[in-house]
Amino acid sequence: MCCTIATVTKGAAGTPRRYRSALRARQVEQTRQEVLDAAVDLFARNGWARTTVGAIATEAGVAVETVYSGFGSKKALLRAAMDVAIVGDADPVPLVEREPYRKLSAEPPDRRLRGAIAIAGQIYSGPVSRLWRALNEAAAGDPEVAQWCTELEAGRRTTMSEMLELVYGRQADDRTVDIVWGLVSIETYTKFCIECGWTTEQWQDWAVEAVQLFAGRP
Template identity: 35%
Template structure:
């Protein structure tokens, strides 16, 4: 006699639930880091906001610095796909644009959208860095990553033969104007629209960098 038929274990539902939990945790972490502050937010706070147990947060992200790091990565990329920013279609299209004026104008639009996602979180981490060593370490890492990224933009701009300034000057000005401070001051405090900000930033970069 044949024994009872065993069902093949299907893990797809559990995997999807785990992904959904991670998305909810990351969304909750972002909201709390921005509104409550990184230093004052606990794993228990994030769990309660996400509607999961604290153990679920620890199992997914281990600790608060790791949760902040992943929250930052997802915020910068705009999704939870493990695709480097420079490999994403939007940036690949930017680097493919041969006209440097058009490239910087398009980059200003791209950066404005990125600031819409990241500026508040960046400011929250910066505020926590003064008293939280983990936040300070992560902030320094974020800044190094952004400097490397802006160096890539400056190098690519120089390769067009249309760059009017030294490559390192282009890198440093790009780095200084893409940390979210300008966006926060003009859009959130002076109530510019994102469209106005992007147009202004594009004009600034073109006037500063492109051969007349």
């Protein structure tokens, strides 16, 4: 009887500890997400130099030390904010492996191209273009951030190559990938939609026509 009671007591005592541990993990993740949301907003609105870690902490409702303990530095937080702005969350899942892109494989080839361009337009129309400007601002004085920019662009080129293979059913040659990488870029979106006043839909229509001009119709 004593052994039975002792076993039950031990199990009962263990449950709250596991619950508190899970609750703490959820709280840490929630805090991290709130810091990232604040970083995306402030870096996009104010750029690199005018955004401080203190302002991000205040916006997120946490201590400055919490920001540093979670991300290490202001520039690391900017990089994380860019990643979140591109895919919508902090999960380490590439864009081409996410549900919107995977669904395109079930569409006819011509709709795959328009769908892929629409995904790019949706991303660019958010805070990404302004965060990219903040990253380049930081890169001007920091070689590590400059390297990050190079890596992000290399990753975007890989995404363009995978998009073309999805749409056309074959691997595109390097020249075609280079051209599409240049056409379907944050820079063209910024030029047309922010500087010239185009809508995102107008940019998407132009991008589809431009890709078809160089890569052919699917």
